[in-house]
């Protein structure tokens with residue numbers, strides 16, 4: 146086997162001077178996919194995003210990036226009404242897995258962050274809980290003053306960016322509750338659910354709010370760095386918040402079906418928890434690492450939403466939850482690097498991927514993926530333009546170009562592997578948004594669809610959400626005042 150000399154992704158791009166300041170390649174690509182870009186009025190924000198579905202059942206943990214389970218139902222009913230095997234390689238809190246499982250599918254998920262993995266595990270545990278024991282435990286715990294159980298073995302191990310997130314009294318209650326759960330709750334499943342209830346309310350009882358790329362600090366914390374005062378509104382008392390959350394969990398699990406609002410403080414609660422057989426399997430780790438180990442031609446439907454290239458840093462946004470789960474600074478840093486590159490801090494994963502494919506005796510696959518990435522002309526065009534802007538000092542962060550390259554490089558591997566594991570006749574539905582940097586549109590939808598077609602998939606639709614059909618780069622003009630497309634792409638693997 147001949148192995149090429151290691152190069153970074155930036156060195157491996159065929160840069161052409163003629164691409165600088167041109168929209169040509171993006172317009173060619175737009176023309177290729179124009180007839181597939183269709184506005185689907187069924188896909189409004191309420192159907193697609195978790196945020197639009199705040200009231201839905203089982204949304205115990207506010208995962209802002211999650212999509213709604215109704216979207217998954219809609220996609221399954223539209224494309225694959227017969228149950229089979231579903232995969233979501235970016236599972237988050239498992240919306241696609243649970244929705245598919247409820248429709249009788251076997252669902253496989255991959256999620257890198259312990260936050261989503263813990264949420265999925267907790268929800269699975271909740272479905273399998275012994276209601277009698279739960280009733281007894283709840284009756285018992287409501288008598289407690291949690292701070293009395295404070296045990297320094299269970300202190301909240303803050304990360305630098307979460308330090309001071311709770312008032313002293315709130316933190317004492319939180320740690321007391323955690324200590325109580327570990328020391329006095331002997332049933333593993335019930336302990337997990339009670340701890341999960343605390344995990345779900347960390348933001349509510351803290352001085353922080355998850356905003357954009359970082360945690361935003363309320364001025365009352367004394368830690369606020371912003372010039373402007375920020376007041377997040379009510380900071381909930383730990384005890385009220387945790388019981389409210391437990392109440393919500395029990396209410397969703399009970400077969401009373403929202404008819405009666407359960408009151409945890411009533412001694413006569415006698416709940417029947419619905420038991421469900423689960424057919425959900427989740428792997429914790431990076432899909433770049435795990436997908437290549439999946440069998441060929443085995444999956445019927447892939448429904449997924451990768452991170453968008455928008456500099457959103459999950460490891461900072463969910464720092465409180467990562468700290469709660471015991472992640473150290475080092476672990477958080479390595480999770481940040483393992484994530485699909487969507488922050489300016491992410492470094493190139495080319496060497497890691499090359500070694501991985503060599504180790505699996507699949508070096509020719511590596512070369513095919515690597516060259517598909519290099520030959521995607523619209524991508525190279527926009528990367529060259531942005532690189533020029535970088536040199537001219539027009540980007541507000543010099544690593545934006547690296548992030549964009551790395552994102553597409555990694556997505557090229559993901560799409561290759563998804564194509565490989567999909568059965569002929571199988572379907573992929575991917576939710577993603579286009580982005581723009583320094584006024585330059587990056588048509589993520591058609592670039593990824595072009596990767597998919599290079600690997601043998603067919604694009605059936607690029608469904609746009611929002612007001613209507615998205616614009617081409619040309620129509621947008623150089624400083625894109627028009628709407629950027631937010632899409633669900635539907636790709637199919639032809640039957641041989």
Ligand SMILES: C[S@@+](CC[C@H](N)C(=O)[O-])C[C@H]1O[C@@H](n2cnc3c(N)ncnc32)[C@H](O)[C@@H]1O
Nearest residue numbers: 210211212235237238240257431432452484485
């Ligand atoms: C847009 S969110 C998907 C949310 C999901 N659809 C849901 O309903 O919860 C993208 C997810 O991909 C995860 N992720 C990022 N990089 C990953 C990787 N390399 N492997 C697996 N998961 C990854 C993130 O932690 C995040 O949960």
